[in-house]
Amino acid sequence: xxxxxxxxxxxxxxxxxxxxxxxxxxxxxxxxxxxxxxxxxxxxxxxxxxxxxxxxxxxxxxxxxxxxxxxxxxxxxxxxxxxxxxxxxxxxxxxxxxxxxxxxxxxxxxxxxxxxxxxxxxxxxxxxxxxxxxxxxxxxxxxxxxxxxxxxxxxxxxxxxxxxxxxxxxxxxxxxxxxxxxxxxxxxxxxxxxxxxxxxxxxxxxxxxxxxxxxxxxxxxxxxxxxxxxxxxxxxxxxxxxxxxxxxxxxxxxxxxxxxxxxxxx
Numbered sequence: 001x002x003x004x005x006x007x008x009x010x011x012x013x014x015x016x017x018x019x020x021x022x023x024x025x026x027x028x029x030x031x032x033x034x035x036x037x038x039x040x041x042x043x044x045x046x047x048x049x050x051x052x053x054x055x056x057x058x059x060x061x062x063x064x065x066x067x068x069x070x071x072x073x074x075x076x077x078x079x080x081x082x083x084x085x086x087x088x089x090x091x092x093x094x095x096x097x098x099x100x101x102x103x104x105x106x107x108x109x110x111x112x113x114x115x116x117x118x119x120x121x122x123x124x125x126x127x128x129x130x131x132x133x134x135x136x137x138x139x140x141x142x143x144x145x146x147x148x149x150x151x152x153x154x155x156x157x158x159x160x161x162x163x164x165x166x167x168x169x170x171x172x173x174x175x176x177x178x179x180x181x182x183x184x185x186x187x188x189x190x191x192x193x194x195x196x197x198x199x200x201x202x203x204x205x206x207x208x209x210x211x212x213x214x215x216x217x218x219x220x221x222x223x224x225x226x227x228x229x230x231x232x233x234x235x236x237x238x239x240x241x242x243x244x245x246x247x248x249x250x251x252x253x254x255x256x257x258x259x260x261x262x263x264x265x266x
Contacts, residue, residue: 002201052131057159128154153225
């Protein structure tokens with residue numbers, strides 16, 4: 001769920017092609033192939049759309065992905081997506097061809113549902129992150145249905161689980177009970193929706209802490225949804241995040257295999 005139909009060759013075919021080159025043409029041909037592939041990745045344009053209500057963690061997420069801090073060029077201030085009259089672009093400092101667009105909220109007086117898809121030009125984006133707070137709103141469901149109709153790839157993101165853990169500690173709850181309880185609540189909520197009831201595209205994360213939640217699974221979903229060269233371009237551009245995910249959870253080859261064999265999160 002949340003994955004558009006891929007027009008790319010399966011990744012195993014890429015490895016098979018590389019093996020054939022090595023066997024028939026030798027190491028120098030493999031080196032040339034990889035150099036050309038890396039060059040292609042660096043030239044790929046990737047457009048991410050970040051949607052959802054205000055105060056759901058969108059700006060913090062964008063800043064984490066772009067590895068920027070307050071005062072840096074391109075730092076996303078909280079609330080910008082609800083005050084702008086058009087999508088706000090945040091270019092990745094490492095690769096300006098990778099852009100995160102903070103979209104105005106759907107279902108407002110300025111952007112009614114009937115014309116939202118056309119005004120936001122939803123067709124132009126490669127992947128959508130739909131942020132939600134405690135519950136998935138009616139506007140979120142509307143956008144999910146529209147993206148399914150347009151055959152666009154997306155996921156839903158429940159961020160700020162670091163805050164949930166702190167609040168649980170204050171309430172005397174055990175930390176290990178918190179995230180399963182949140183998952184159960186989400187599962188109950190989406191159980192009656194045909195587009196989401198069996199979804200593997202809902203992730204719980206902390207945009208401030210990359211060691212909490214479903215960051216590896218989230219990146220796996222993005223990888224499965226993007227063409228290989230676009231995903232590799234993203235990997236090269238956010239080393240502070242992807243190095244942790246790859247080094248701790250996968251090695252270079254197993255990462256791809258595990259992504260494809262990922263079990264549903266809910």
